Amino acid sequence: MVLVVIVCCLKRKLAYDSFIFFWKNQGQDRQIVEAFLRSYGPLQVRRYSYLEVKKMTNSFKEKLGKGGYGSVYKGKSNDGSLVAVKVLSKLKGNGEEFMNEVAAISRTSHVNIVSLLGFCFEGSEKALIYEFMPNGSLEKFIFDANSPNRDHDHHLGWEQLDQISLGIARGLEYLHRGCNARILHFDIKPHNILLDENFTPKVSDFGLAKICNMKESIVSMACARGTAGYIAPEVFCRNFGAVSHKSDVYSYGMMLSEMVGGRRNINAEAEDTSEIYFPHWIYKRIELDEELGLPSIMNEEDKVRARKMIIVSLWCIQTDPSNRPAMKEVIDMLEGSVDCLQIPPKPYLSSPPKSAVGSSTATLVSTQ
Template identity: 85%
Template sequence: MQKNPQKDQTLGWEALDRISLGIARGLEYLHRGCNTRILHFDIKPHNILLDENFSPKISDFGLAKICDRKESIVSMLDARGTAGYIAPEVFCRNFGGVSHKSDVYSYGMVLSDMVGGRRNINAEAENTSEIYFPHWIYKRLELDEELGLQSIMNEEDKVRARKMIIVSLWCIQTDPSNRPAIRQVIEMLEGSVDSLEMPPKPYLSSPPKVSA
C-alpha cells in the first residue's frame, strides 16, 4: 500500500477501517458502477494508493479485463495476478469459474494483510513468525481467544479488527460461490459485527507462485 513518505506513520484501526471500506467502494464502482464490468485481477497493497487524507485509490489496470455486466463467468486463457493475492480459480479451473468474485478474493487477502500488519506467507511454516496469518487468526476466532494484534487500544479497535477479520475470511473462501459480492462486503463493513456469521474455514494453503 503506497502512501506519501512525509505522512508515513502507523495507521490506527479507525483509519484502516476507513481505508478498507474505500477500497471496497472502489471495487464496487469497477464491478457495478460502469456500463461495462471491469475486473482488476491485480488487487494488492502495491496497487492501492493513499492520498494525504489516506483516501485509497485503486491503480495499475495492466491486467484488467472488461466484460459484459451480465456475464457471471469470464473466459481466460492464462492466469493473471500476483502470488499471494490471486484467487485459486484463476490458476486452476477445478476451483470454479473466474468472475468478479476473483477480485473479492484478492481484496480479502489485502484486508488480511492490513489486519495482520504483515504479508501472508507459508501456511506450512513451523516458525511462528512465518505462520500463514488467515490460518492463525481463524483459530483464534474459533476458540474465542484474544486477537493478539498490535495497536488495539480500546473496545472500538477490537470491534473494528474483528469485523475486518471476519470479512476477510469470507472473501478468501476457496469456493467462489461462498464469497460475498463486493456490494455485500460493503454492507458487512458498514453493519454491526454482531450481525456477521463466522465463515466456514477456508482451504488454507500457501499461495502458488504465479507471475504476472
Template identity: 90%
Template sequence: MDTYPAQVSIAAIMVLGAIVCCFFWKKQNQSRQIEEAFLVNYGPLQVRRYSYLEVKKMTDSFKEKLGQGGYGSVYKGKSNDGSLVAVKVLSKLKGNGEEFMNEVAAISRTSHVNIVSLLGFCFEGSKRALIYEFMPNGSLDKFIFDANTPHKNHHLGWEALDRIALGIARGLEYLHRGCNTRILHFDIKPHNILLDENFTPKVSDFGLAKICNMKESIVSMACARGTAGYIAPEVFCRNFGAVSHKSDVYSYGMMLSEMVGGRRNINAEAEDTSEIYFPHWIYKRIELDEELGLPSIVNEEDKLRARKMIIVSLWCIQTDPSNRPAMKQVTDMLEGSVDCLQIPPKPYLSSPPKSTADSSTTLVSIQ
C-alpha cells in the same frame, strides 16, 4: 583519388539513415494502428495523448523517481497548469502495446473517488507512459509491512484502516457494477492502492484488467494473471470454479488480511509453524474467541473494528467462489455492526506453498 571512398561513406550513411527512419516510421505506424483498433472497440479515449518530449519535459528529464516495480519506474512531474502528476514509464514491454492500451482504455472510462484518475498517456513505439494524479502518501504497502522499520510506527490506526478498507471495497464495487462496462482488475494488492493527502484510497494499476460486458458473469482467460499470494484459486485451476468478479473479491480478502495483521500473509520466518500463514492463524483465534494479539489495539472500538475486518477477509477468501460475497455485500458488512456477522467456514486452502510469497506480478500459462 579520395573522392570514391568519401562517396561510398556518404551513401552508406544515407542508407543507414533511411533504414533508421523506416524503422521509426514502422514503429509509429504500428502504435497508431493499435490505438485505432482500440478506438474501434472501445470508442474515443477520454484522456489526452502526450508526446515523449512532453513527458520528458513534464518530469524534468525524469529527475525525481517516486518508485519502481516490475513494470518500470514512476516519476514525479508537473503538468502545464502547475499541478503535480505521477508518470509511470514502462520499461518491460509486453507484446505490441495491446496490454498497455488495455490499461488506458480500462482506467480512462472510470470516474470514482476511490479510483486513481488517469490524466493522459504516451505511446510512441517502445516509449510508453501513463500520467496519473499525484498521490502524496504513496502506496498502502509501506503502511502495512513494517518489518524494515525499526520503531514500527507506520500503523495507521484501526479507524483509518477501517475507512481505507471500505474505500477500496467501494472502488471495486464501482468497477464491477458502476461502470458502463464491467472491469475486473486481477491485481488487487497493497502496492496497487494509492493514498492521497487525506489517506483516501485509490485503486490503481490496471495493466492486467479485463473489460467485460455487464451481462458477462464469467470470463475466459488463456493465462492466470495477478500477483502470487493474491491470486484466487480458480484463476490457477478451473476445478475450483469459474473466473469472475469473485476473483477480485479473493484478492481483496487477502489484502484485507494483511492490513489487519500488519504483515504479509505468508511469513516463512515465523518461529511457530502455525503462524506462517496468517489467515489460518487468525481464524483459530476468531473461532475460539481468543485475544486477537494484533498490533496497536488500544481500546474496545479497535478490537471490534479488527474483528469485523478479519471476518470480512475470511468470507472473501473462501475457496469456492460462490461462497464469497460480492463487493456490494462486502461494503455492507464493513459499514454494519460486527455483531451481525457470522464466522465463515474455514477456507480449506489454508497453507499455500511458500513460493507464493513472491510479490511480483505474473502471467502464468495454464494448459
C-alpha cells in the same frame, strides 16, 4: 576451413534474421496499439508527446518507484498540478497491459479509482500520466508499520484502516457494477492501492484488467493473471470454479487480512509454525473467541473494528467462489454491526503453487 566459413555465415544470418524478427514484432505491436487507440474512439484523456513527458518530469529527475513494468516519476503538468508518470519499459503481450490501462481507467470516474490524466505512445516510448498521490501506496503503511526503524508517520490507526478498507471495497464495487462495463482488476494488492493527502484509497494499475459486458458473470482466460499470494484459486486452477468478479473479492480478502495483521499473509520466518499463514492463525483465535493477539489494538473500539475486518476477510477468501460475498455485501458487512456477522467456514488454501506464476504466464503475472 570451408566448414568454419559456412558456420560463421550461418551464425551471422541467424543473428540478422533475429534482429529483423525483433524489430518486425516491435513494429507489429506498435501497429496494434495505434489501431486500438484509433478504434477506441474519442478518449477522455489527453495524448502527450514524449518531449512533453520529458519536460513534465524535468528529464525524469525524481523517481518515485520501480517495478516490472518500468519506473514512476514525479512531474508537474502545465497548470502546475503534480502528476505521477509511469514510464513503461517495454510492451507486454502485444501491448495488452498498456491498452488495458488506457481502456479501463478512461471508462471510470470514482473517488476510489485513480484518475488517468493522459498517456504517451510515440515510437518505442510509452508513458501513463496519473494524478499524484502524496502518501504513496498502502503497502508501506502495512508492512513497514511494525519495523523497528519505521517512521511514526507510517502508522495507521484502526479507524483509518477501517475507512481505507471500506473505500477500496467501494471502488471495487463500482468497477464490478457501477460503470458502463464490468471491469475485473485481477491484481488487487497493497502495492496497487494509492493514498491521497487525506488517506483516501484509490485503486490503481489496471494492466491486468479485463473489461466485460455487464451481463457476463463468467470470464474466460487463457492463463493465470495476478500476483502470487493474492490470486484466487479458480484463476490458476479451473477445478475450483469459474473466474468472475468473485476473483477480485478473493484478492481483496487477502489484502484485508494483511491490513489487519500488519504483515504478509505468508511468513516463512515465523518461529511458531502455526503463525506461518496468518489467516489460519487468526481464524483459530476468532473460532475459539480468544484474544486477537494483535499488538496495535489499544481499546475496545479497535478490537471491534479488527474483529469485523478479520471476519470479512475470511468470508472473502473462501475457496469456493460461490461462498464469497459480492463487493456490495462486503460494504454492507463493513458498515454494519460486528454482532450480525457469522463466522465463515475455515479457508483451506494458503497461496497458489509456484507453477501458477511460471514462465508460460510471465506476460500476465505481476511479480511485485
